[in-house]
Amino acid sequence: MTAASLAVRGAGAGRHLAGTGTLLRLALRRDRVLIPVWVGVNALLVLSMPSTLENLYGTAAERADLLRQVGGNASLRAMIGPVLGDSLGALTAWRAGVYAGALAAVAGLLVVVRHTRDEEESGRQELVSAGVVGRRAPLTAALLTAAVTQAVTALLVAGGLAGLGTGGAMALGLGIAGVGMVFATAAAIVAQFTESARLARGVTAAVLGAAFVLRAAGDSAVDDGTSVLTWLSPLGWLENVRPFATERWWVLLLFAGVTVAQGAVAYALAGRRDVGMSFLPGRPGPAEGRLGTAGALAWRLQRGGVLGWSTGFLLAGVVFGAMTEGAADLVGDNDGTREIFQRLGGRSGLTDTFLTAMAGMLGLVAALFVVASVLRLHGEETSGRAEPVLAGAVGWWRWAGGHLAVAFGGSLLIMLLGGLGLGLGYGADHGRVLASCLVQLPAVWVVGGVAVLLYGLVPRAAPVAWAVAGAVLLIGWVGPALDVPRAVLDLSPFGHLPKIPGEEMNWPPVLTLTAVAAALVAGGLAGLRRRDLTT
Incomplete structure (x- = not known):
């Protein structure tokens, strides 16, 4: 391949991403209230747990009793997950991890759908694309906005829990952000197939619900997160990172791999359709309307x-x-x-x-x-x-x-x-x-x-x-x-x-x-x- 052809291909890739920075700044400005609210609620949910749990289970005997009770209560494991360690950090990851991951997932899917399918459905994206904006710039800006949201959440969680153990705090923060990015990129794929932002949010939320059910079913069956059903759910991956309990850093590669793969699929699909269109267009309604009011x-x-x-x-x-x-x-x-x-x-x-x-x-x-x-x-x-x-x-x-x-x-x-x-x-x-x-x-x-x-x-x-x-x-x-x-x-x-x-x-x-x-x-x-x- 000649240098000239490489230059042409590089220029083409640059044109596809033209205007990404401007769209990213616009998205962050539009979400200057929503993103801090989601990030703040999620971070406070996690960071409020250590002091509470320390008051509740301050002695080794109380923590050992908790582990025994959770291990024998399938319903509780289904709702919260198994306890994988008796340290204060491990109890924090048990009590808040699954729900913090779910909140991060909701934030990710809402941000991506808001700045992709919502913009196309309203007609604003067509006006924006008439300027110097690359074909994949809106999707890139949406994913970067989601990444910023998840990165801030991870930093707050890791920084706030660092006193309990730097490694465990980083593992929990990165795991929560990983769940958020998996569902952000999943929403990016769903947005290519639906004409409605409402449907895109609903389908991705249904996938999140299925992930929660799979994790719950797996955790109710066994008390150490090793069930196959648990491993089928990104929320189960978060458990199996095992923050503050002999961290499994390699599990974070699952989040990275799935995020990259889903992002690549979304990019490929975005390059093969017109703005405002979808791969699964809505069916035409009946010839005579049925909505009288x-x-x-x-x-x-x-x-x-x-x-x-x-x-x-x-x-x-x-x-x-x-x-x-x-x-x-x-x-x-x-x-x-x-x-x-x-x-x-x-x-x-x-x-x-x-x-x-x-x-x-x-x-x-x-x-x-x-x-x-x-x-x-x-x-x-x-x-x-x-x-x-x-x-x-x-x-x-x-x-x-x-x-x-x-x-x-x-x-x-x-x-x-x-x-x-x-x-x-x-x-x-x-x-x-x-x-x-x-x-x-x-x-x-x-x-x-x-x-x-x-x-x-x-x-x-x-x-x-x-x-x-x-x-x-x-x-x-x-x-x-x-x-x-x-x-x-x-x-x-x-x-x-x-x-x-x-x-x-x-x-x-x-x-x-x-x-x-x-x-x-x-x-x-x-x-x-x-x-x-x-x-």
Whole structure:
């Protein structure tokens, strides 16, 4: 091959990546709120664990007892994973590793889809590509944005846990980032096959759910992470890096190899299709439309997400319920663990306390659903799809009302199914268990109301609703474990709910939160009525 041909090929490769730096800076600027929120929540989840665990299992005897309890509790291993060491660092990796990896995966897939398929679906990518922008520059910028997100997470985790052991801290940080990049590149491939950003996010999230199920099934079968099912899941690879427990550095090569291979596939596919197109185009609809109302259209657009969340909540409820009988064995005589559960679920019997805590966890996650569903309004507006709908005989109230009915009604549905699953898994007191889930709804709706208010009054600030949901999740998840002041817990609407089934129903805070949610929604709709779309 001559020098001239090499130069031509190099110039061609450079043209394909032209403008990558500019697009990367634009992506980081657009995500200047979302990325810090995701990274901060994930890092704090991990870094808050050592002090908590040290208070709970401060002696060698307590840690040995924990290892015995987890080793004999298949449900607990399925939810969290096996304990692979008795050091404080190993316990931190056990308690937070799987969930930190899952959060990193969600951040990776959201970032990549947002800056690839979302941009193409809205038509912005076509305008950008009309300038001096290479064919593969948008995909490269999206993957680099995901890489920056994961790198910052890894640095924070490794730096924050370095006092427990530099090697283990680096292994855990790199493992979490590795999971995030595997799913970021998986989302890049999925985005080439789908015409809809919503479908791309849904398919990649389903892959993440399958990875969690495979890891859970493998860990429930054996107590050392050696199951074949565990090795089929990237979340299982994170366990098998074994941070703070004789690290297996070679497992990190799995993350690197899969990330590079999936990235190469995404690049190859991106070079073989037109902007805005996909390899699996959507099927044409029926000759005669079946959607007679704006509410029916909203349901058609969001039904996949509602059904996915409903299935997940039902299964999670069954698993949580099945763990209830083993809660007493897990807590044992450990007063610190008992106090944490009491801060989460009230000072009733341990079983009622555990059920209340699990219902509260489902409510915190449901807040993420309601924010995502409400912000679908913002996505429809910014993509230009709302304008043709409103140009017809559809008023803004019917258009917005349809999506809000799905958001708030969908949250009712998923909490109802979560409660049914919790009751089925527990096998008793189905009415009380269901009530413990449904009482979370006013707090969920308050978070959704904040999203409506932001979207209606300041649409450019609508994504800040994710920061609100992340803060609520962090307070509810980490706050009781750290025994933060009551004033901090009260910043979350979930901090004001009655702790049933262990306590009597207390209606005033429930009714107050419901009224606050209604007022927030009304304020958001009033703001929407007074402004033009896309302003």
